[in-house]
Amino acid sequence: MNELFTSQRTLGVTFSDAGACVRVWAPLVENVALHHFGLNQIIPLQNEGSYWKTTTDLLKPDDRYTFVLNGKVERPDPASLAQPEGVHGPSQAVDTTAFVWTDAEWKNVPLEDYLIYELHTGTFTPEGTFAGIETKLDYLVELGINAIEIMPVAQFPGSRNWGYDGVCPYAVQKSYGGAAGLQKLVDACHRKGLAVVLDVVYNHMGPEGNYFTDFGPYFTSKYQTPWGQAINFDDNYSDSVRRYFIENLLMWFRDFHIDALRLDAAHAIHDNSDLHILREFKQYTNLLMTQTGRQHYLIIESDLNEPRFIRPIAADGYGMDAQWNDEFHHALRVTAGGERSGYYADYDGIRHLAKAYRDAYVYDGAYMPRRAKVVGKSTADHPGRQFIVFSQNHDQIGNRMLGERPAELVSFSMQKLMAGAVMSSPYLPMLFMGEEWGELNPFLYFVSHSDMALIEAVREGRKREFAAFHTTDEAPDPQDEQTFQKSKLQWDLLTKEPHQTLFRYYQALLALRKHSPLRHPNRETVAVIMDETQQTLQLLRQRPQQIADEVPIVCLMNFSTQPQLLTLPASREPWQKLLDSADPQWLGPVAAPSLVAGDASVFVQAESILIYKSSHV
Template identity: 60%
Template sequence: MNSIDVGKRTLGVNFNKQGKAEVRVWAPLLEQVSIQIKDKGTLPLEKQELGYWQATTDKIKAGDLYKFVLKRSESEGENTPLERPDPASLSQPEGPHGYSQALDPSQFQWSDKQWNNLPLEDYILYELHTGTFSPDGTFEGITQKLDYLKELGITAIEIMPVAQFPGNRNWGYDGVYPYAVQNSYGGAAGLHHLVDACHQRGIAVVLDVVYNHMGPEGNYLNDYGPYFTDKYNTPWGKAINFDDAWSDGVRRYFIENVLMWFRDFHIDALRMDAVHAIKDFGPNHILREIKQHVNRLMEETGRRHYLIAEVDLNDTRFINPLEEGGYGFDAQWIDEFHHALRVTAGEEKTGYYSDFDGLTHLAKSYEDAYVYDGQYSPHRNKFFGTKAENNPGKQFVVFSQNHDQVGNRMLGERTSQLVSFEMQKLLAGAVLLSPYLPMLWMGEEWSETNPFLYFISHTDPDLVEAVRKGRKAEFAHFHAKGEAPDPQSEETFLQSKLQWQLPEQEPHQTILRWYKTLIKLRKEQPALRHLNRKQLDVEHNSKNGTLLLHRWHDGAHVLCCMNFSGQEQHIKLPTYRQEWYKLLDSAAAEWRGSREPAQSSTGSDSIAAAETISLKPESLVIYASSRHA
């Protein structure tokens, strides 16, 4: 394992206790490296072991603009010096092609000394995109809505990537400076203020980061050294070099980035994008080494941090403990729950949805997390997955929609545009009543009608055209008809902004109240709050489209009755308890139910076990084992 000081950042321009700038950059194959400080001249760096160049100087102050000047050896042919931004820059005020700016995060004023994260099982996540969440599209815009999120019941916000990208319109997965916070969002200072404000309200902050590729514009890493390898390919081109020659410097670059977010920005958890596209066949996988360093950081600071993976391999190695040979991640996104749920709700079985049969697979995901845990996958044309028998519910993040599943539709339609009002309530319940960590996608809680489209603001016309063509090719797999909105158009971006006036209107006001009620119920009911996958039963009937989810804890039982069909269904309550008491019914008038709510044969809210009840079409009824629940 690399010897990395978890207590401080060593790459880029940093300031020591004496106020001097310590400059360090990795460029193992270059003949000469110097730093050019705007309006102050140029300072040569001295080459050290393992390919690092460094200097200590009092000529650089916080706020100064600078670039590195790189010169190759004459034997490599063209050796005209290149001026490049700092790959570990904390700030790019002029965008990815301009000067870097020296910052000193130790000067941030924090008021969260009493904060030490939440238990992971208490996370109720809310994914958001900074640019479209608020009218002004900044960190300050998010801060102004924190009281709203607190009232909703959210305990953790998950921010889509903020690494510097070209222009001011991007999902964030085209970032090219992992250390620099997007200037148009408010930069490093803006993120600091947002995190501090979240912690003051008891809200954790999860940051989405991308370590599987770099964006196509403003990516100058190759000018510094072998950051990429020809050994493997990813959907975005050459893989990042985590196990080839000179990979030690690359590994350090990303490990220090992880530590920076936790240590210097007080981020509570990182969600790592598509870690299945990270290629590393070395003896200590980079994800495992990251976890080892995070553990060391937590030992030093006493603060708690989590690592969450987006991974579609159905392989528990990513979330199993280090001592069991796993990579030690605390949780993972689980797309298969989403796919099974959407097909159950009527989504067309095209593309990767073709692997899912709806209700049977939804029931399996409630019980087993992974739908495919060793069976043959027709979509993949192979046997796929492994069982997740010993992984607790808190290790799986579930959702009915997210940025990918909405934004990767050609027209970016949200659930509100695809299913009925009744089905929207049912989908919310299916997620929030699950034995997993629930995640909402911004605006779903009030049935937002604006789409979330794919948008960029690249400056290279050829690249823009390539992105347009790539989007068209992607939708061919889903047999989509029509033309995709132009991702480069500002109008595409503006169409994707939330409409904050909607929660004051109907039916948006009612469904927002429905979400608040479900979240409150999840927090207050022990059977729902405790994520014990062993204390759970699922019964389903594919013929009539019903599913009964039974969860319990210390004698407290909750029964969730779901009808995904378009017809009224009659079901017999199981005999787990002698009597059931109704807590919530989505078909009731108070939830703008279009029909009479579910009734027992006696018409009472107190229902005996084994009694038959009628479930209205596309409805959810929740019962508890205690009248006082």
């Protein structure tokens, strides 16, 4: 490993006492020069193997520049930190060391304690900026979460996009506030006790403004992804491509003080080399942590159900710290009465939900009809903190044609039950922005491309995507600005009912998660009993026996539309109620008893959750 990568960024433009150091990888071109826009001057770069480099005192922070390849082609810097005129315009030099941090005392939240809140910068607040997010930090602390997860911020075409069409992985979206705006937000989060997770995309680049092939073989035809050719992590010239992404990953941790990265669609990161790029990411992250003393986590999204991704390096794994578990969501969604078309067709409801509580993966070596093959492997040796679960996220809402949230699809009582099902799991819970008050606006797919052919291709792609759901409705136009505007949160709902009550209910749930045995994401002591006829599920949560001050908790869930009588587990002492989603204080029909005898039965109201703890201490 190259220790220089962890101490400083070497690609693009960096500043030191010697001036601006400029370095760009362009192995197949004959000459490279820097075009300084302010001086209208061409500065030649010297060849250094497959890299081109110069040091100059002419280029200052905030100056704009491009690279001129072979005296003809003029392109933005592939490692640009700012694109003030968009993805097609000149790059802007940025000195990330100029920001004055105040978080020297900050310590990352232990992974097992993460309570995550996913948000999209452009739609989370009316301003749609990092500064807008900063105005809501006190609200998030009041809610009870301790980590925010920000959808991708790498520069994308135009001013509105989910972020997965980014084409400048080092540049922070200008319309959000740029590099300094993100640094300021992270610093403010740390002052409030909030960790920051950043979503990054290392499996593909967006199509518009993608000039990488002009510089070198960043892509390979060996593999195809849903977005085209795969990024070149193991073909000819791959060493420098790997360096590009390793430096990018380290930059977020070191220069922006990001606490964790969520790697999008890791299953589409193709690498058959002896050292998988994910494993190398982990090795460099470990090296950085030993140098800085700061804790960082790597979280992946993957649909392969392959534990090797989250297995420690010492056990021949890739060493990722955790992963999103979509299968828990799918099983919960079907159990809550959702449709069974498209990818939901592989999930049968409460039986699969019970399996997800026990085993994390639903398909862990079982035949999956939609893929027509056996999928997955056992997660037996993996702790609960390695799985992140949710009742909604940007994909599961936004990939619906009309972007409906659960508040539009299920009853108020079912929303409370689904939230309780997530919060009581032996995994790490995640909320999606606005779910805590039952946001009614959709979260739609939106873009702001400038290429008309691409715009039409995106529209047609959305239509094909929903063919499996057999709908006759028209998909909203992703390019239409109104599609974006309709996706913004309605903060005024917090002053209205039932939204205000739902917010207080989420507060109670998060507080319970923090201050009871629910806070420990341990799977080894979980017991699950489900009844398909009743549509009920009992979840017994407790810490290992050697921890004497921890008491068992039982979560009784009724997904049916009728009250169901359930018998509590045998106990020498009465069971004491901790939470009751059917209580009138949460706008429910009737409250369950506060104390229940050790082996008595209790009615669980329709579409509700009851949580009791043993009262022997």
